[in-house]
Amino acid sequence: MEKLKVGIIGFGTVGTGVYKVLQTIDNIEIKKIAVKNINKKRNIENFDETILTNDAFQVVNDPDIDVVIEVAGGVNPAFDLLKTAINNGKHIVTANKELLAKEGSELFRLAKEKNIIILYEAAVAGGIPIIMPVKTTLSANKITKIAAILNGTTNYILTKMHEQNLSYDTALKQAQELGYAETDPTGDVEGYDASYKISILSTIAFNKKVSIDKIYREGITNIKPQDIQSAKDLGYRIKLIAMGQVLEDGKIDVRVHPMLVAKKHLLAKVNNATNSIMLTGYPVGELVLTGPGAGAEPTASSVVGDLLILASELKTSPCPLPQTVCNHEEIADQIEIGDTYNDYYISINASNNPGAIGIIGTICGKNNISISTIMQKGINPDNTAQIVVITEKSKESDVQNALKEMLKSDSIKNIDNLLRVMN
Template sequence: MTIGDAPVRVALLGCGVVGSQVARILVEQADDLKARVGRPLELVGIGVRTPGPRPGIDEALLTTDVEALVRREDVDVVIELIGGIEPALTLILAAIETGKSVVTANKALLAQHGAEVFGAARASDVDVYYEASVAGAIPIIRPLRESLVGDAITSVLGIVNGTTNYILDQMHTHGSSFADALAEAQSLGYAEADPTADVEGHDAAAKAAILASLAFHTRVNLTDVDCEGITGISTGDIAAAERLGCVVKLLARCSVSADGTVAVGVHPTMVPVEHPLAGIRGAYNAVFVESVNAGRLMFMGPGAGGSPTASAVLGDVVTAARNRVRGVSGPGESAYSTPGITDPGRVESRFYLSITVRDEPGVLARVAEAMARHDVSIAAVRQEQLGDGGYARIGVTTHEAPYASVRDVVSLLTATNDVHGDVRLLRVEGA
């Protein structure tokens, strides 16, 4: 622990988009940070994969011997911004083992190895802070971890991936195809050259696991999250949503099921325009929390970017440093509950089915019969002609039903001669 009037010494792992901004803020705002911590924050080293100068960074701070930096006896706080699982996991555990507090933005690591990391931190009596791991600059970890810890949270619903939100927003506002919207997102730096983690929902799924773990005081792993990305979303889906007064968003949902288990999923969802999340545009993120006593709360802001994410990282660094100065540690993992994970097939939602059928008498009745056979109740039906090809498109909105039942309806319909092609299926969020 830091004692006397010595500075709190910080090691930074990674000097990319976020890491370089963290280093900049540590230097440019040194006096303000000192006043907030009560001691100077001294950046003593920056671990990088490859040698060479970085613009605006003191080259004397750079080292490729990252493990040696982590194990230095004069380091108090380690900031991990490498990303990925390894070597990040090994380095974080080494930092904790040698008595250092850790600040990380690594959602994939925490979603897969959180139990190991938090267990090690508890054994060493050090802090692990991770505000930047879920929604960039948006403060959502601390409210769930501390501010709402006296309440009972019933659901967390959010847009937690800026790339996919930008793509879907472009499809709605400009009529862009998925491919064109993705290309634009890449040109603006919102999407990586390989956008798989974003567009397939994996990034959002890792964040959903973290949110569910915090909200329900349990351990939710990445493998517990039912995940569907947006690569299958077409301009036809966007148009169908608009006809229903909705927009399509990739939503992470964490909620308590009727039997007490926890449902965690990421899915493209039709959201009514009057819902607070429907108006979240561009690369912004938002998280909607419902609890027994506080009611409905929404947190919104930039979900990515160097400076916004660095802001969240530095907030954690200040908190960890204050704790070092006082000789205490902050709240650890709260995972006393073991409710279990709801089977995805039993999770209930409203659904929208887009079905291309032969334009003949009796077809709609047979569609309704198939849905009734699986106890799926129809809320509304819309039908439109499709040119002169002898086909029509039926759009069916259901009342709440288990996903497994709706999936069985889809299987039954696609096996009939009435239906042409695949049945499109999207969840529909309540207003």
């Protein structure tokens, strides 16, 4: 039996996981592995170092290689490498969400032109199968809504803030010590990683190109212990939610931000580094997939799964997997955050005087905002009080206008936080 010959670019967490899984599979041969630092010690038993190169172009230009597995990350030089690989007739398996979110249109266009397959199951939710199910078994559906926890680092931090009453900084430090967060955690905690993933997932689910540049993004660095406590008191948990929905007028609303999620909601029960994706579609209804969104082995499960699908398809067809072709031609009409409608949690620092709650109520009313809950949470040593408001469904721009107006009042000292709510 002829073996499928692969070249791997990247030999870090995912690359070594993929290598180890491929040692258990007979019909795949690893021809070359490209790394950045060829002198780095690789702690892998019986590893033949002669297949390593620090020139990744040797992988994409090798005429013997059928499939390139790109698990290096980043846009450059991965973009140039994969374009070269496609031009050289090599199929691609990648876990690189940043590259696909930013340059996917060009890669998929080129791949279509050259009759090349790009598979990327690992790029959205690590070990959770979501891309292939949406493209194949769920293809009878019109998917209208996605709500998901797509970043394990932030979910871990928020879980610890809830369960152990830790501050954001302490929970982050703990996550870094345990290897759940990187030394520079920006990509995770500021929501970039989740926004790359939701742009890829909503593009395939809604069958229109969702642009990463138009996705509203907000991370978790502004979540304070007092928000966590208020969320608990009100029956919620705070989660970083990546969401996408098709509105009645066909416009698309895609965003990433922290939300108060009602305790009874399935996403509120997803803790630590676990990821979860809730899809709503017709005719399937509501579907939830939960599991490990990262890590060497879960991610290798998806990468090697893609590779094995390719291996069997390439034997039977000159243009395999037509259903995996990505539709990037039709551009989604994405709405701005100001035009979205949500329930809101507003945490306000106000003077401890009898008029403050009245002022908040009046300003909300003037801006078309109905309040469903308002509570004062004790008095601070400086004679201010934390007032927490939960609104009914309101337009974001109305809420922003109301907050600006509140800040003009002598009674309102600060808006400590504004978060959206999912019931």
